[in-house]
Amino acid sequence: MAASNAAAFDRISLWHAEHLNFVTLLDLFEAELDRFSRGKAPDYELMLDIMFYMTHYPDVLHHPKEDLAFARIAARNAAVQPLVEALGREHALLKREGDALVIALDDIVNGAITSRHHVEGPARAYIATFRRHIDAEEANVLPLAAGLLDPDDWAAIDGALQKLDDPLFGKPRDERYAALRRRIARDSKAGAGRR
Numbered sequence: 001m002a003a004s005n006a007a008a009f010d011r012i013s014l015w016h017a018e019h020l021n022f023v024t025l026l027d028l029f030e031a032e033l034d035r036f037s038r039g040k041a042p043d044y045e046l047m048l049d050i051m052f053y054m055t056h057y058p059d060v061l062h063h064p065k066e067d068l069a070f071a072r073i074a075a076r077n078a079a080v081q082p083l084v085e086a087l088g089r090e091h092a093l094l095k096r097e098g099d100a101l102v103i104a105l106d107d108i109v110n111g112a113i114t115s116r117h118h119v120e121g122p123a124r125a126y127i128a129t130f131r132r133h134i135d136a137e138e139a140n141v142l143p144l145a146a147g148l149l150d151p152d153d154w155a156a157i158d159g160a161l162q163k164l165d166d167p168l169f170g171k172p173r174d175e176r177y178a179a180l181r182r183r184i185a186r187d188s189k190a191g192a193g194r195r
Helices: 002-037 044-056 058-076 078-109 117-148 151-160 175-194
Strands: none
Touching: 002 044, 002 058, 002 117, 002 175, 044 058, 044 078, 044 175, 058 078, 058 117, 058 151, 078 117
């Protein structure tokens, strides 16, 4: 039983850690958007790197893995079916909105002229939806997963998807995200200095 609890704890800890990483990126993205209100131009390349990551790691591995966990949780506790269905729909919405932001930011980085509202409104909506989504999973789903899923469930979930290393926060690290990693490290040091 101890091994079973350890396996669940490891998976839930990883799930939670990934959420914290996503929040870090959402905070950074939002800080760039806030530059608009101060009359400054945001770092569009950094914003594009964030959204490229969000559409190539959370959308490709994290959310599909969650969807598999949701299905197993709902099979054991039918009362949560509406919640996990809503969260699954949000995964699809975040994917669509994220892909649209990547296109818009890529256009800007490549010289397209567009209004700030073309990016700012959809980006703020994406951030708000993603934050609410994480909060719902943290409060409602992670505790259920810890109590309902066993090592066989986690093995089946892991085995159902292609392994994909986190290119930003994991190892090996993708060079595409070098500037983003430096910014996260710089902001982290600055934040530690303010405490």
